Amino acid sequence: MQEFLEEKIRDKTARVGVIGMGYVGLPLAVEFAKAGFPVTGIDKDQSKVDRLNQGESYIGDVPTAVLAPLVASGKLRASTDFSLIRRLDTVNICVPTPLRKTKDPDMSFVVSACEELAKYFHSGMLVILESTTYPGTTDELVLPMLEETGLKVGKDFFLCFSPERVDPGNPTYQTLNIPKVVGGCTPECTEVAALFYSQSLETVVPVSSTKVAEMVKLLENTFRMINIGLVNEMALMCDRMGINVWEIIEAAATKPFGFMPFYPGPGLGGHCIPIDPFYLSWKTKQAGIEARFIELAGYINGQMPHFVADKVQNALNDHGKPVKGSHIHVMGVAYKRDIDDVRESPALDVIMLLQRRGAKITYSDPYVSELKLDGGAVKASPAEAAVPEADCVVIITDHQSFDYKAVAEQAKLVVDTRNALKGFSQPSIVRL
Numbered sequence: 393m394q395e396f397l398e399e400k401i402r403d404k405t406a407r408v409g410v411i412g413m414g415y416v417g418l419p420l421a422v423e424f425a426k427a428g429f430p431v432t433g434i435d436k437d438q439s440k441v442d443r444l445n446q447g448e449s450y451i452g453d454v455p456t457a458v459l460a461p462l463v464a465s466g467k468l469r470a471s472t473d474f475s476l477i478r479r480l481d482t483v484n485i486c487v488p489t490p491l492r493k494t495k496d497p498d499m500s501f502v503v504s505a506c507e508e509l510a511k512y513f514h515s516g517m518l519v520i521l522e523s524t525t526y527p528g529t530t531d532e533l534v535l536p537m538l539e540e541t542g543l544k545v546g547k548d549f550f551l552c553f554s555p556e557r558v559d560p561g562n563p564t565y566q567t568l569n570i571p572k573v574v575g576g577c578t579p580e581c582t583e584v585a586a587l588f589y590s591q592s593l594e595t596v597v598p599v600s601s602t603k604v605a606e607m608v609k610l611l612e613n614t615f616r617m618i619n620i621g622l623v624n625e626m627a628l629m630c631d632r633m634g635i636n637v638w639e640i641i642e643a644a645a646t647k648p649f650g651f652m653p654f655y656p657g658p659g660l661g662g663h664c665i666p667i668d669p670f671y672l673s674w675k676t677k678q679a680g681i682e683a684r685f686i687e688l689a690g691y692i693n694g695q696m697p698h699f700v701a702d703k704v705q706n707a708l709n710d711h712g713k714p715v716k717g718s719h720i721h722v723m724g725v726a727y728k729r730d731i732d733d734v735r736e737s738p739a740l741d742v743i744m745l746l747q748r749r750g751a752k753i754t755y756s757d758p759y760v761s762e763l764k765l766d767g768g769a770v771k772a773s774p775a776e777a778a779v780p781e782a783d784c785v786v787i788i789t790d791h792q793s794f795d796y797k798a799v800a801e802q803a804k805l806v807v808d809t810r811n812a813l814k815g816f817s818q819p820s821i822v823r824l
């Protein structure tokens with residue numbers, strides 16, 4: 393069975409499937425198709441499927457110019473029909489793994505994808521879970537669902553976990569050249585998956601088990617979350633002591649060893665850093681260990697939108713304006729620079745907090761034309777008009793295309809949470 397599948401992988405006749413065609417699944421499917429595999433993307437979202445089949449990309453990291461020829465040549469197609477799994481040799485699962493309100497893992501998307509997969513599962517398949525999750529998911533949740541079909545892992549089919557490490561908007565590292573860690577339920581599973589990825593991606597890093605592969609991703613994202621928490625706490629301390637935190641970080645980063653700069657900001661955002669570490673803390677609680685670094689960093693990072701709202705209110709007060717009734721213009725609502733993703737974006741919290749205090753909010757973001765808020769949808773307004781008009785401008789996301797010189801020169805008051813106005817010294821600028 394293993395040799396047969398490996399042969400199909402080597403000669404690129406293996407029929408490849410990707411379940412979940414979002415920020416992770418689409419770039420991955422594109423790499424498989426570019427390498428020469430026939431690829432089927434399966435997604436529940438009919439509108440994404442339709443756009444894909446028209447060769448139109450909805451993900452910033454995948455240019456339509458790259459996608460369209462793959463679709464036109466028949467190398468990549470999309471469908472909402474799970475029964476196509478019957479004809480697939482491999483399946484990568486890239487569905488969301490959010491948190492519930494209680495901060496417990498929401499595994500419903502993974503479970504639902506695996507239920508569909510199990511219906512059409514057949515021998516000789518390679519299945520790889522890529523959704524970020526707690527250690528143990530592949531062995532304890534996915535494997536039993538697939539073995540219920542009567543097939544045996546390592547013999548009849550191959551099951552692995554491979555963390556997705558894509559960094560949307562990163563021009564240097566993308567799916568192709570980010571090393572791919574993979575760990576299987578058995579050594580045979582790891583071998584098949586390593587061979588599969590090595591056909592399309594530059595570097596493959598096999599590890600000894602699914603749990604190791606799952607934990608690698610959590611270490612990486614917990615490392616980021618905690619370091620951001622540390623530097624955010626540093627920003628709070630510096631604010632109290634009247635020290636410029638940005639200058640400190642810049643000088644500390646000149647140390648050529650033993651220091652890695654992280655930067656403070658208005659809070660964490662996105663589908664990964666604010667969420668993934670809580671998958672780990674949920675799991676470790678079951679083992680009787682409290683993940684104290686994670687809880688503490690989560691608390692500090694969660695305070696940042698409140699700190700920013702207070703900073704705006706105080707800055708307005710210092711200019712003799714109450715926050716109530718003031719026009720505040722928010723620049724950037726995506727969770728990070730140069731992307732269109734607003735999931736968990738701290739901008740949403742800052743806007744909500746300022747609205748509650750009676751401010752009138754407008755926003756600009758070249759990547760987000762409309763924002764869904766509690767009170768309904770709001771359309772972006774052009775920054776050129778809003779910046780000179782607003783009582784206060786708040787820079788939440790430092791998109792490169794914003795005209796920061798104009799902001800520094802024209803805004804009556806600016807609260808800059810990203811040091812985007814580095815080099816400008818107008819008295820109207822208030823830094824984090």
Ligand SMILES: NC(=O)c1ccc[n+]([C@@H]2O[C@H](COP(=O)([O-])OP(=O)(O)OC[C@H]3O[C@@H](n4cnc5c(N)ncnc54)[C@H](O)[C@@H]3O)[C@@H](O)[C@H]2O)c1
Nearest residue numbers: 412413414415416435436437486487489504505523524556
């Ligand atoms: N976005 C990132 O930067 C990033 C980076 C690394 C890892 N991850 C992880 O990758 C996983 C996917 O994240 P994403 O950002 O690509 O999410 P996404 O929301 O962009 O895409 C998920 C896709 O899955 C589809 N879907 C949901 N349930 C489905 C089901 N049962 N069957 C078929 N399709 C289904 C959705 O319609 C959507 O198109 C998550 O676990 C996330 O933590 C994300």
